[in-house]
Structures are given as C-alpha cells and as structure tokens.
Amino acid sequence: MARVRITQVSSTIKRPLSQKNAxxxxxxxxxxxxxxxxxxxxxxxxxxxxxxxxxxxEI
Structure with a gap:
C-alpha cells in the first residue's frame, strides 16, 4: 500500500463533531x-x- 502525509491546514473551530472526530x-x-x-x-x-x-x- 502507498503511504501518505496528511497535514492539517485549517482549524476545527465551528466544525461539526463528526469532522472534529475525523x-x-x-x-x-x-x-x-x-x-x-x-x-x-x-x-x-x-x-x-x-x-x-x-x-x-503521496510519499
């Protein structure tokens, strides 16, 4: 399987709980x-x- 690098670029403030949990x-x-x-x-x-x-x- 391929490896990926995931970087958070935006805040989770005012986002639904399901997105915060993800x-x-x-x-x-x-x-x-x-x-x-x-x-x-x-x-x-x-x-x-x-x-x-x-x-x-993708790495």
Missing part, C-alpha cells in the same frame, strides 16, 4: 501538524470527510 482519528488536532499513514479504505473515508481541512501528499 481529524482526531487521523492523529491531527493542531494546524500544520502532519502524520504519515498507510493509505487504505478507512483512511480514505476520513480524509474525504475533512478534505477541506487537510492537505494530502
């Missing part, structure tokens, strides 16, 4: 924080829910 499940929580994860279907769903809050790069 950011938390990705291991993020502060702007400019990055994580490297294996890309799979569960990760794809979480990224899709918060695509406007994160930047995704």
């Amino acid at each position: 950011i938390k499940s990705l291991g993020l929580g502060k702007i400019n924080r990055s994580v490297e994860l294996e890309y799979n279907d569960a990760l794809k769903g979480a990224i899709n829910k918060v695509q406007h809050l994160v930047k995704v790069e």
Whole structure:
C-alpha cells in the first residue's frame, strides 16, 4: 500500500463533531501538524470527510 502525509491546514473551530472526530482519528488536532499513514479504505473515508481541512501528499 502507498503511504501518505496528511497535514492539517485549517482549524476545527465551528466544525461539526463528526469532522472534529475525523481529524482526531487521523492523529491531527493542531494546524500544520502532519502524520504519515498507510493509505487504505478507512483512511480514505476520513480524509474525504475533512478534505477541506487537510492537505494530502503521496510519499
């Protein structure tokens, strides 16, 4: 599987709880924080829910 780097670029203030939980499940929580994860279907769903809050790069 491919690895991706996910960086949070926007705040979760005034966002629905489901989006806040998706950011938390990705291991993020502060702007400019990055994580490297294996890309799979569960990760794809979480990224899709918060695509406007994160930047995704393939490594």
